[in-house]
Amino acid sequence: MLYPKLNAYRELVGLDGIYRFAPNREDRASGDCWPDGLPVNALELAVPGSWNEQLRDLHEFHGEGWYERDFYVPASWGERCVFLRIGSTAGNARVWVDGCLLGEHIGPHLPFEFELKGGLKSPGAHRLTIAVDNTLRWMSLPPGQARRDEDRAGFGLGCPDVPYDFFPYGGIHRSVQLYAVNRDHISDLSVRTSLDAGSGHIEIAGKIRTRETGLRMRVEAGAYGVESSVEGGTVEAKLTIPSVRPWCPADPHLYKCVCTLVDESGTVADEYVLQIGVRTVEVRGNELLLNGEPIFLHGFGKHEDFPILGKAWAPAVAIRDYDLMRWIGANSFRTSHYPYAEEMLDMADRLGFLVIDETPFVSLSERVYTDACREQACAVIRELIERDRNHPSVILWSLANEPYIESDAGERFFREMAACAREADPSRPVMYVAHESPQQNRGAECFDLIGVNKYFGWYHETGDIDGSLHKLTDILTAFHLQVNGPVLLAEFGADAVAGLHSDPPVLFSEEYQADTICKQYQHVRNLPWLIGTHVWNFADFKTAQTINRVGGNKKGVFTRDRQPKLAAHTLRQLWNDTDAKPTR
Numbered sequence: 001m002l003y004p005k006l007n008a009y010r011e012l013v014g015l016d017g018i019y020r021f022a023p024n025r026e027d028r029a030s031g032d033c034w035p036d037g038l039p040v041n042a043l044e045l046a047v048p049g050s051w052n053e054q055l056r057d058l059h060e061f062h063g064e065g066w067y068e069r070d071f072y073v074p075a076s077w078g079e080r081c082v083f084l085r086i087g088s089t090a091g092n093a094r095v096w097v098d099g100c101l102l103g104e105h106i107g108p109h110l111p112f113e114f115e116l117k118g119g120l121k122s123p124g125a126h127r128l129t130i131a132v133d134n135t136l137r138w139m140s141l142p143p144g145q146a147r148r149d150e151d152r153a154g155f156g157l158g159c160p161d162v163p164y165d166f167f168p169y170g171g172i173h174r175s176v177q178l179y180a181v182n183r184d185h186i187s188d189l190s191v192r193t194s195l196d197a198g199s200g201h202i203e204i205a206g207k208i209r210t211r212e213t214g215l216r217m218r219v220e221a222g223a224y225g226v227e228s229s230v231e232g233g234t235v236e237a238k239l240t241i242p243s244v245r246p247w248c249p250a251d252p253h254l255y256k257c258v259c260t261l262v263d264e265s266g267t268v269a270d271e272y273v274l275q276i277g278v279r280t281v282e283v284r285g286n287e288l289l290l291n292g293e294p295i296f297l298h299g300f301g302k303h304e305d306f307p308i309l310g311k312a313w314a315p316a317v318a319i320r321d322y323d324l325m326r327w328i329g330a331n332s333f334r335t336s337h338y339p340y341a342e343e344m345l346d347m348a349d350r351l352g353f354l355v356i357d358e359t360p361f362v363s364l365s366e367r368v369y370t371d372a373c374r375e376q377a378c379a380v381i382r383e384l385i386e387r388d389r390n391h392p393s394v395i396l397w398s399l400a401n402e403p404y405i406e407s408d409a410g411e412r413f414f415r416e417m418a419a420c421a422r423e424a425d426p427s428r429p430v431m432y433v434a435h436e437s438p439q440q441n442r443g444a445e446c447f448d449l450i451g452v453n454k455y456f457g458w459y460h461e462t463g464d465i466d467g468s469l470h471k472l473t474d475i476l477t478a479f480h481l482q483v484n485g486p487v488l489l490a491e492f493g494a495d496a497v498a499g500l501h502s503d504p505p506v507l508f509s510e511e512y513q514a515d516t517i518c519k520q521y522q523h524v525r526n527l528p529w530l531i532g533t534h535v536w537n538f539a540d541f542k543t544a545q546t547i548n549r550v551g552g553n554k555k556g557v558f559t560r561d562r563q564p565k566l567a568a569h570t571l572r573q574l575w576n577d578t579d580a581k582p583t584r
Contacts, residue, residue, distance in 0.1 A: 001111060001386060002188060002272060003342055004085055004179040009271050011080075015071055015128065015176040021045040024064040024131075035096045035129055038068045047176060050090070050169035050310020058170075062144075062160055064133040065170055071178065073116070075123035080180040081209070082121040084128070085113035087174025087313070087341065091134035098127050106376065107141065108134070109338040109360050110383045111174070134170040136160060141376055142337075142362045144168060158544035163363040164337070165553060166303055167542040169311040173304070174341055184210040184269040186217070186261055191390045192427055193278040195291060200244030200278035206235040206259065214264035221257045221276065230261075246291045247277030247392040249331050252352030254392075277349060277392025283429045283448040286486050286529035290354075290395065297354060297532025298575050299325065299332035300557075301491055304340055305541040307560060313341040320562050321538070322351055328557075328568055329575030334433075334451075334490065334534055337362040337401045339384050348393035356431075356451075356488075357388050358398035369409040377413075378420040385424040397421050400432040402453060404440055411443035418446050433490045437475070438482040449531065450483045451490030452476055457516045458494045463507060465516050469523045480529045487529055491536035492520050495554040496565055498540075508554070510566035517557075518570050535571065 006012040020042040024033055045051055051058045051065055058065075073082065084102065086093065088111060094104040097120045105112035120126065136144035145161055162168050188207040193200060204219055208230045215230040219237040228237045237259075245253040254275040261270040279291050287294045302321070304311045318341075325333070331354055335344075338360035348355050359380055381399065388394050399417050404410070414432070421430045433451035434441045444450050454460070454475055461468035472492075480487045496513035505511035521533055540556035543549045552560065557567040 001113065002186070004177050005272065007271055007273070009182060009268060011074070011077065011180045013071070013074070013178040015069065015178055016047055017069070018044050019047050019067040019069045019172075021051065021068075022066045023051075023058065023061050024066065025061075027063065033064070033131065034066050034068070035101070036099045037127070038066060038129075042068070045171070047172045048087070048174050048309075048312035048314075050171040050173065050312055052167070052169050052171070053308050053310040060160065062134055062136050062168060062170060064131055064135065067130040067132065067172060069128055070125050071128055072125055073121050073123055073178070074180075077121065077180045078123060079183075081183055081185065082116040082178065082180045083113045084116060085111060085177045085179065086130065086172065087111050087176070089130070089132045089172050090168075090170045090311070091132060091140075093133070094131045096129040099129075107360070107380055109173075110380070110387060111342070128176075130172065130176075132170065132172060134168060136162060136168060138367065141364075141368065141373060141380065142360050143364070143368060158546035158549075160544050162544055165543055165549075166305070166337070167310075167544060167552075171310065171312070173311045174313045182269050184208070184212055184215060184261060184263070186259060186270050186272050188386075189259060189272065189274060189390070191274060191276055193276065193280070193392075195244065195246060195278065195280055198243055200241040200246065202239040202241070202255075202257070202276060202278065204237045204239075204257070204259065204274075206237070208233050208235055208261065210269075212263060215269070216262055218260040218262060219257060220260075221255045241278065244278050247279040247352075248291060249352040249354060252277065252350060252392075254349060274390060275346075275349060276390070279392050281395045281428060283486060286480075288395075288429070288449070288486055288531040295354070295531070297332040297488065297534065299330035299334075299354075299532075299534050300538035301334050301336040301534050301536045302340075302538040303336065303541040304338075305539070305560070310542075313343060315343070318344055318347060322347055322353070324558060324562060324564075324568075325353070325538070326351070328572045332356070332532065332534070333538065334358055334398060339388070342387065345388060345391045345393055349391055353393055354395050355391070355393045356396045356398050357384065357394045358433075359384055359400060361400040362402065364400055364403040366404065366407055366410060369407065369413040374413050374416055377417055381417060381420050382424050385421065389425050395428065396449075397425065397428055397430050398432055398451065399430065402433060402435045404436070405442045405444075406440050407442075414443045415446050431488070434479065438478050441479075441482070444479070445483050447483060449486040449488065450479055451488040452479050453491035453536070454489070455492060455494070456520070458507075465512075465519055469519065472520060473524060473527070476524060476527065476530065485529070486531040487527075488531055489524060489533040491534065493517055493536045493555045493557075493567075496567065497550070497554055498559050498563065498565055513555075513557075513565065514567040514570040517567050518574065521574060535567075
């Protein structure tokens with residue numbers, strides 16, 4: 001699925017803004033609610049946006065929310081293919097136009113689209129209705145509700161009752177768009193790149209929707225170009241760029257690659273522009289290699305979270321986040337614990353950040369290791385890879401965060417997820433992020449590397465930073481021996497309440513957080529098989545209400561509104577001091 005773009009051959013209408021909204025508080029069946037029109041007393045909500053942050057009465061609403069607005073199809077689109085695209089919703093979604101069901105999409109955080117046909121694309125006004133269901137269910141992916149008698153790993157029972165430590169926002173979180181293309185058009189493009197003796201090689205595989213024969217696709221990247229015939233709705237093109245500029249954080253060069261679909265007479269039917277970074281990434285031995293050279297990741301786990309917006313995509317927040325990450329000296333981040341907005345990855349491509357792209361599979365346990373859940377998980381993995389495979393910034397696929405894998409069923413579940421990811425994209429390494437012990441992570445050896453989350457001095461050995469440093473090294477070593485490959489310290493840190501100071505450092509003070517991060521980073525940075533450290537978290541974020549969380553998770557080195565704590569200044573010194581960086 002290509003991201004909608006406006007050009008001479010593609011038209012685009014944005015449908016963001018104010019929608020009418022009604023919560024299904026009676027838990028009626030979806031088809032029994034309002035596909036034919038919302039009630040007269042409907043509320044108003046902004047899209048993109050989380051409903052929990054916009055209206056006080058919806059703060060604790062976790063169910064099915066109904067959105068509605070009117071839109072117009074331009075008269076000039078009558079003979080064209082018209083698609084309605086939704087960037088992401090907070091859960092399962094069903095979509096109607098003029099009361100006619102277009103279809104549904106299962107799962108959060110990824111885009112979906114439906115074609116408008118017949119009278120649904122006729123010129124004039126139409127009614128769009130979107131039902132978003134973020135009901136908290138234990139058997140969904142990710143699981144949204146824990147059982148009351150379950151061990152919650154120290155977080156305690158919270159409101160809402162979820163087995164993970166971030167807030168389960170509801171809503172439409174990314175843009176809603178209407179776009180039109182010609183009947184003969186490019187429906188998908190997949191890019192692979194490689195390097196050889198100073199030259200860069202680009203391979204493009206395309207899917208073409210057409211009823212015609214004799215179509216060709218012309219691919220041009222700067223002074224280099226090639227033309228290939230469309231056969232059976234597919235096309236392949238290969239380009240070689242001598243003296244290529246490989247994409248890397250120090251030089252995130254992107255080649256503007258213009259893909260043009262033409263008929264036998266040379267008339268252009270469609271055009272799509274890709275921004276291609278030519279680079280390679282692989283795990284070799286105990287190293288993570290970018291363009292054949294070892295790299296060390298220093299950065300963050302993050303969240304899509306901001307006051308009032310909730311989880312919604314907001315360009316201004318993204319600009320601020322990247323500015324702060326550059327200021328602090330980070331070179332990477334993980335999309336914990338779900339796929340982020342595509343626009344965020346576009347910026348990473350341009351700015352040279354390395355991204356670990358993660359599925360929404362957080363806190364999986366034995367209850368979900370079924371055939372049905374595995375099929376759903378693999379479908380999500382394929383959707384994620386199809387969406388993000390052309391981004392040079394994406395260097396690793398992370399398939400889960402903090403699962404428990406202690407049975408044959410769990411091990412089989414993860415082995416098949418890893419195989420699915422490699423089949424969908426053989427060009428990137430595959431990992432997941434573990435916690436606890438290797439014994440609770442069976443099958444980890446089938447991944448290329450592993451991330452490990454550990455909070456010594458906080459959840460373990462509370463208050464004792466220095467005395468627990470050897471335990472951090474011991475657990476990282478144990479995971480290294482299990483996978484016989486590289487390890488990423490994917491989460492470490494401590495909570496700090498902004499403005500709380502203490503000498504000597506004590507829990508929740510800015511000094512304690514800064515000392516924890518600094519001492520643990522310096523202790524592990526030169527382990528020969530460690531390929532990076534990601535601090536948890538970039539910024540404070542909203543969580544369920546529990547007795548362990550005062551206004552959310554405070555492990556951010558920036559506050560929720562992006563003001564620096566002492567730890568941010570400490571990291572800036574560490575990451576910008578060449579003497580403090582790993583020798584590799």
